[in-house]
Each structure stands twice: as structure tokens, then as C-alpha cells.
Amino acid sequence: MRCGLVEIRPGGDQAIEHGADTLKTLRDKIDTSKMKAPSFLMVLTGSGGYGYRREDGVCIVPVGCLRD
Numbered sequence: 001m002r003c004g005l006v007e008i009r010p011g012g013d014q015a016i017e018h019g020a021d022t023l024k025t026l027r028d029k030i031d032t033s034k035m036k037a038p039s040f041l042m043v044l045t046g047s048g049g050y051g052y053r054r055e056d057g058v059c060i061v062p063v064g065c066l067r068d
Helices: 013-029
Strands: 005-009 041-045 059-062
Touching: 005 013, 013 041
Parallel strands: 005 041, 041 059
Antiparallel strands: none
């Protein structure tokens, strides 16, 4: 079984940065001897026109990208 970590944030650079930091902290607390590491880290935002992957690997995805 594979899983990912998702944090929902309203948008804006500061909120996105905080969400990414929270996800990375949580990822580092997972005991990978008992379960697999997450396949991806994603901050789901309420605004924005396109998704992208940051240099640290965290995906930033506006909720509008999830429709249809």
C-alpha cells in the first residue's frame, strides 16, 4: 500500500511554506521500519492557477486543478 501526506492551506507564500515545513516534519517522524515512507508530500491550496513541485519535492496544487 502506498500513501501520501497532504496539508490544506488557504494559499499565499507564507501559508504554503508553513504547510511544506509541517509535512516535512511529519514525514521525518514516520518510523519506516513499521510502514513505508510517503510517496509524495502535497500542499493543497485554495488559490492559484497551476500546480508545481518545489525544489524540496513538495507538490503545491491549487484545488481548482482537482476538478474534472
